[in-house]
Amino acid sequence: MAILLTGGAGFIGSHTSIELNKAGYEVVLVDDFSNSSPEVLNRLESITGQKFPFYEGSILDKDFLRGVFEKHQIDAVIHFAAFKAVGESVSEPLKYYHNNITGTISLLEVMKEKGVKNIVFSSSATVYGMNNVSPLTEDLPTSATNPYGYTKVMMEQILMDVVASDPEWSVTLLRYFNPIGAHESGLIGEAPNGIPNNLMPYITQVAVGKLAELSVFGDDYDTPDGTGVRDYIHVVDLANGHSLALKHNLEQVGTQIFNLGTGNGYSVLDLVKAFEAENQVAVPYVIKERRPGDIATCYADASKAKEILGWTAQKDLHDMMRDSWKWQSQNPNGYDA
Ligand code: UFG
Numbered sequence: 001m002a003i004l005l006t007g008g009a010g011f012i013g014s015h016t017s018i019e020l021n022k023a024g025y026e027v028v029l030v031d032d033f034s035n036s037s038p039e040v041l042n043r044l045e046s047i048t049g050q051k052f053p054f055y056e057g058s059i060l061d062k063d064f065l066r067g068v069f070e071k072h073q074i075d076a077v078i079h080f081a082a083f084k085a086v087g088e089s090v091s092e093p094l095k096y097y098h099n100n101i102t103g104t105i106s107l108l109e110v111m112k113e114k115g116v117k118n119i120v121f122s123s124s125a126t127v128y129g130m131n132n133v134s135p136l137t138e139d140l141p142t143s144a145t146n147p148y149g150y151t152k153v154m155m156e157q158i159l160m161d162v163v164a165s166d167p168e169w170s171v172t173l174l175r176y177f178n179p180i181g182a183h184e185s186g187l188i189g190e191a192p193n194g195i196p197n198n199l200m201p202y203i204t205q206v207a208v209g210k211l212a213e214l215s216v217f218g219d220d221y222d223t224p225d226g227t228g229v230r231d232y233i234h235v236v237d238l239a240n241g242h243s244l245a246l247k248h249n250l251e252q253v254g255t256q257i258f259n260l261g262t263g264n265g266y267s268v269l270d271l272v273k274a275f276e277a278e279n280q281v282a283v284p285y286v287i288k289e290r291r292p293g294d295i296a297t298c299y300a301d302a303s304k305a306k307e308i309l310g311w312t313a314q315k316d317l318h319d320m321m322r323d324s325w326k327w328q329s330q331n332p333n334g335y336d337a
Helices: 011-022 039-048 062-071 086-091 093-114 147-165 199-207 235-251 268-279 303-309 317-330
Strands: 002-006 026-031 054-056 074-079 118-124 170-176 178-180 214-217 232-234 254-260 285-288
Touching: 002 011, 011 026, 011 039, 011 235, 026 062, 054 062, 062 093, 074 093, 074 235, 086 093, 086 147, 093 147, 118 147, 118 235, 147 170, 147 254, 170 235, 178 199, 178 235, 199 214, 199 268, 199 317, 214 268, 232 235, 232 317, 235 254, 235 303, 254 303, 268 317
Parallel strands: 002 026, 002 074, 026 054, 074 118, 118 170, 170 254, 178 232, 214 285
Antiparallel strands: none
């Protein structure tokens, strides 16, 4: 059974391709390398001993996509390809709406043409917006506070509307919490362009000496230590969640929505301390102003994925801190030599 992964060379796509391969699926990868590196493909080959079919191109290019569907008998798509930097989405909203929304429509149009009606979509806890209270359940109303978040809300809506128009479709919306960690080999991991926006790659780049110190954005939130609390999840657990969600997607029709989180919240300073203790490396930090748009606390109610998919996160904070550091320390410049 062949599964097409858009954004297959990215952080979550690359880890998911390994778990799908282990589960017996044939994987076909598409990526335009706008936020990933061709070196990922060599690393995947080292890990799995296999060369996955790969096509370089954009999901905005329908002829390119048609070509991929004509070369392979695709049974389902896992759609990762999207821009994801919140700050950049505020300064370049049209770039985000075009790439994420037009790209998704282009993909869905080609899927429809080719009669492929199974899709698992990379959504985000960002769709819970500012006003819902954690633990977050899938039935809460969605909203957003920035263009990136709105693209996720809209892409979810588009997918649900496609199902409403044709009951043969099977759509699974996976709402990720905060993916961190890396494959245990240390060969693949998160390699952001430029200065990282997210906490974990910032911490590892301070630890490896590329950045001087971490800025902790606010210590006056209503949380145990005043810093923001999030639900960090190991990327390999997240990848396994995709494998189980795909199996379920292939067995049914309609829309299913699942949180992929651990259900545990850790603060910024919890992460800094856990990282230092696990890896015996110092992470100097300074307290700064709150970052606009941040909320105090965000963690999942992860019970629905457990009940319906039989999925729970297996890895703990120690694993996340160890594997994040293994990746960064073995690859101080990410995939660049
Ligand atoms: N933080 C810092 N310093 C930094 C970076 C982050 O203190 O340099 C803090 C933030 O204020 C927040 C926590 O670390 O309290 C986590 O921040 P991240 O940027 O790593 O993650 P967010 O929770 O803000 O956002 C992430 C993804 C979004 C996604 C969202 C879903 O980046 O794409 O989770 O909740 F939408």
